Amino acid sequence: MANICILGGGFIGRFYAESLCGRRSKDNVTVVFSRSETSVARFAADYSVPHHFTDMEAAVQHPGADLVVIALPNYQHEEAVHLCVKHKKAVLCTKPLGRNAAEALRMMQACEKAGIFAGYLEDLCYTPKFLKSLSSVKSGAIGRILWAKSRETHPGPHSDWFWDLNYAGGGAILDMGCHCVEISRNFIGKDVKPVEVMCWADTQVKPIDAEDHAIGLVKYENGAIGQFEVSWTFRGGMDLRDEVMGTEGTIWLNSWLRTGFEMFTSGAGDGGYVVEKAESSSGWQFPVGDEAHELGYTNMFIDMFDAFEKGHQPSETFYDGYVVNAIIDAAYKSAKTKLWEPVDLPVWRGLTGLSKPSVYQEYDQEHWFIKEEILPNGDKKVIVKKKASGEILEIETLKTK
Numbered sequence: 001m002a003n004i005c006i007l008g009g010g011f012i013g014r015f016y017a018e019s020l021c022g023r024r025s026k027d028n029v030t031v032v033f034s035r036s037e038t039s040v041a042r043f044a045a046d047y048s049v050p051h052h053f054t055d056m057e058a059a060v061q062h063p064g065a066d067l068v069v070i071a072l073p074n075y076q077h078e079e080a081v082h083l084c085v086k087h088k089k090a091v092l093c094t095k096p097l098g099r100n101a102a103e104a105l106r107m108m109q110a111c112e113k114a115g116i117f118a119g120y121l122e123d124l125c126y127t128p129k130f131l132k133s134l135s136s137v138k139s140g141a142i143g144r145i146l147w148a149k150s151r152e153t154h155p156g157p158h159s160d161w162f163w164d165l166n167y168a169g170g171g172a173i174l175d176m177g178c179h180c181v182e183i184s185r186n187f188i189g190k191d192v193k194p195v196e197v198m199c200w201a202d203t204q205v206k207p208i209d210a211e212d213h214a215i216g217l218v219k220y221e222n223g224a225i226g227q228f229e230v231s232w233t234f235r236g237g238m239d240l241r242d243e244v245m246g247t248e249g250t251i252w253l254n255s256w257l258r259t260g261f262e263m264f265t266s267g268a269g270d271g272g273y274v275v276e277k278a279e280s281s282s283g284w285q286f287p288v289g290d291e292a293h294e295l296g297y298t299n300m301f302i303d304m305f306d307a308f309e310k311g312h313q314p315s316e317t318f319y320d321g322y323v324v325n326a327i328i329d330a331a332y333k334s335a336k337t338k339l340w341e342p343v344d345l346p347v348w349r350g351l352t353g354l355s356k357p358s359v360y361q362e363y364d365q366e367h368w369f370i371k372e373e374i375l376p377n378g379d380k381k382v383i384v385k386k387k388a389s390g391e392i393l394e395i396e397t398l399k400t401k
């Protein structure tokens, strides 16, 4: 059982509280901090939290909590982590870990030096669909992963600070690309080094200094490619989709707009909340049965608290948050230079010296295999390449019926 202090009583703080104590759970939220007395008192009342503060340090050091969950705007993550280090409290931090890799690396190193437990709250790497897909990938069902694409787009975030480059540290790439990058990393293999990034980013609609739309490619040392597509200008709700392509299979995931739950309403009723980032409460709706679970929060906290209690690392660590930040830093650089930019990883703990596997698969002693297909007339074609000359030909055409 863990006693938890939540820093930040906004959008994500409430989702976290909902997952932690909004249902039968042995973990308790015992302390909460937020900026304003009104909002922190309301949060405490909503979730029966016994202690609430408008002073962050007072909340962190409160003896009633042994683990701190950071649900604050991006520019406050580092300060909050250093307070946890100072008071030797285990810490879980929401995404993105830092506004950039330098901040994230400092947070990781401070926790490691102090010997405190630290987990990275990357919920979208814990959704039921993601976990099942990842176990298929790990079992080899999809073969060698060649491309892992992740898309998160919606009409833009819900608080002022997200839109301010100084507070947020970036626009849609940092806010949502951090999810996409970590999803692709998991599918490709977290021990495979990301080497360089090419990114297009633009501010197409909103009057802000950051980008509101971007697409990026992340090249990995084993030849695999990750792709992120992010936007704060997408209309129609929140689009969360992933695609994985491997030598032996494919996975398509749709986590939000089409989850198998579709509903039409004329708009009758109270016209209230439908689902995160829904743009309308009339017409065709795509509700989600259990948002906290479908977004991964429940599984995420189970992993975090199990790891905390058993003294091992969770699946998503501050190290992962730092690698994600480093990839995103390279994306921002590439968007400016219009070149492939290297991923700068002063600390790398994965594999090194990988290369792209050979594309040559033997058909027989004289030929490399390219493709085999059964045609509408039942013939089977095998397309091969001659080892000696490089000539490409159809070696066999057999009637199979």
Ligand SMILES: NC(=O)c1ccc[n+]([C@@H]2O[C@H](COP(=O)([O-])OP(=O)(O)OC[C@H]3O[C@@H](n4cnc5c(N)ncnc54)[C@H](O)[C@@H]3O)[C@@H](O)[C@H]2O)c1
Binding pocket: 008, 009, 010, 011, 012, 013, 034, 035, 036, 039, 071, 072, 073, 074, 076, 094, 095, 096, 121, 122, 123, 158, 159, 160, 161, 175
């Ligand atoms: N899927 C996810 O994991 C997910 C989703 C949304 C947000 N987040 C992350 O959670 C963090 C918070 O986002 P949010 O959506 O909850 O934002 P929010 O604006 O809804 O809430 C932020 C909270 O921090 C408080 N706050 C704001 N500025 C402050 C300041 N200067 N000093 C003290 N407190 C301050 C606010 O009062 C509020 O309680 C961000 O890092 C964001 O990226 C993660």
